[in-house]
Amino acid sequence: MNAASYLQLDRVIHERGRLAIMSLLAATTELPFTGIRDALEMTDGNVTTHLRTLQEAGYVAVTKSFQKGRPHTTVALTVTGRKAFQHHVDLLAQIVERARSGPSFEARVMSGGRLRPQS
Amino acid sequence: MNAASYLQLDRVIHERGRLAIMSLLAATTELPFTGIRDALEMTDGNVTTHLRTLQEAGYVAVTKSFQKGRPHTTVALTVTGRKAFQHHVDLLAQIVERARSGPSFEARVMSGGRLRPQS
């Protein structure tokens, strides 16, 4: 429960756009490329690059096919992705809680001297 | 309660490092530069630049002085900053909630067609 637990925040997930995508995917099972783009009002290019980043991290599975001669891409969370997102959400929940509890123990701990662990 | 409400996420606050700083400040009243650096295990330069960004956004007030011949910098949230952070936290709370509720209405709404508002 260190204040520096923020370091655990996964940058791949934390970025605005990707947080939104992960959030959306977590609430469903699978979404088409266009569904993501339209729901989040993102540009096509933006969706593509974020999906690539998420895919490279192993957080989403991207399935490409042709339907009626058109490319059709669907995206789903992987098990890893769902776990990572869950963990991220837990960290955010901690931040939310601490922020809502207002000035607390940290005020007493922090105002004093150095706390740097064991550099 | 749109899925695209993620667009409201303030980039100045959302960035990992600054979210941590804001979070820390929200829990106290005022902190020294070194307190932030040590609590979050950040490099000096990192703290400086994030503080500048937050200051330029009007979210924190930075006070510089000399104490015992050493520079001494303290940081506190402004009223604007506290409000903005609160709003941000509320948005995060929404994401957390939705993520925890699992597959829900969005699954039904989204899997179908286009929803792009009125482009």
Next chain:
DNA sequence: TCCGTCCACTTTGCAATACAAAGTAACTTC
């Protein structure tokens, strides 16, 4: 009193990346 070191920052340089405009490719409509 000069030298080196420490502390508390700030400046600078680089590598990463978010974003949209432009490009591609297959189909459909006029």
Next chain:
DNA sequence: GAAGTTACTTTGTATTGCAAAGTGGACGGA
């Protein structure tokens, strides 16, 4: 068969997160 639409991907740019190096004042030893 030309023009438009859909579903993406590639490319260029401008931003920015980050740490290494720099600054300046205080202090301790020789």
